[in-house]
Amino acid sequence: KADGIIVTSDFLAKPKLVFNKNVEVVKNGVDFGVFSKHSKSEVNSNSVRRKVGYIGSLDHRFDLETVEYTVQQLPEYDFEFVGDLMNKSIEPQLSKYANVTFKPPVKPDEVPALLRKCDVGLIPYTCTEYNKNVYPLKINEYLSVGVPVVLTSFAHLPEFENIVRFTKGKEDFCSAIKQEIEADTSEKIKHRIEFAKSNSWESRAELFGNILEKYLIHKKSNA
Numbered sequence: 001k002a003d004g005i006i007v008t009s010d011f012l013a014k015p016k017l018v019f020n021k022n023v024e025v026v027k028n029g030v031d032f033g034v035f036s037k038h039s040k041s042e043v044n045s046n047s048v049r050r051k052v053g054y055i056g057s058l059d060h061r062f063d064l065e066t067v068e069y070t071v072q073q074l075p076e077y078d079f080e081f082v083g084d085l086m087n088k089s090i091e092p093q094l095s096k097y098a099n100v101t102f103k104p105p106v107k108p109d110e111v112p113a114l115l116r117k118c119d120v121g122l123i124p125y126t127c128t129e130y131n132k133n134v135y136p137l138k139i140n141e142y143l144s145v146g147v148p149v150v151l152t153s154f155a156h157l158p159e160f161e162n163i164v165r166f167t168k169g170k171e172d173f174c175s176a177i178k179q180e181i182e183a184d185t186s187e188k189i190k191h192r193i194e195f196a197k198s199n200s201w202e203s204r205a206e207l208f209g210n211i212l213e214k215y216l217i218h219k220k221s222n223a
Helices: 010-016 032-038 064-073 090-094 108-116 137-145 170-182 186-197 201-221
Strands: 005-007 023-025 050-055 077-082 100-103 120-123 149-152 165-167
Touching: 005 010, 010 023, 032 108, 032 137, 032 186, 050 108, 064 077, 064 090, 064 170, 077 090, 090 100, 108 137, 120 137, 120 170, 137 149, 137 186, 149 170, 165 170
Parallel strands: 005 023, 050 077, 050 120, 077 100, 120 149, 149 165
Antiparallel strands: none
């Protein structure tokens, strides 16, 4: 009965088309103005050890097996996990490794400065039917600061294919982290930031408004 439907991912849009042909996708955005204040301009070089970061809820979506394998294989890298430990099995499983630290959740305005210190950002979600619906907020947050992103192939996110590293399997995930850190450049950092800017909440709001206007025009023309 709706005049139109707006969803947040391509995967969510497909089943709705069976019931309504007016389905549009408006994906999550990023508070670019806040994050860009802490954007990097060059690769971190003031630390002997590289930092691999994750900021967000540590919940049922988290691929613990893949992350533990990676931590074991990369003892020369420090892994920092910041966020609410909703899955209580994660911390005892990973904290036994010397290169892993956990920090409690931080205020939203503290996130960009933490991300700036990272050499790569992770999104290690399990590849499940549930996670196919996910469009992670943190992907654009990492990019806004200029940080390379390594993630599992948990969802269909084609617009990011040339800007982040999608991986399949724990070995691929692990090697991608090393490759992204070692191959990072100032040009790549700049490219990530510019890409994230196009995904700001302001641009999403404009798209959302244009869709509503289209629905209204269509409704009036058929009144």
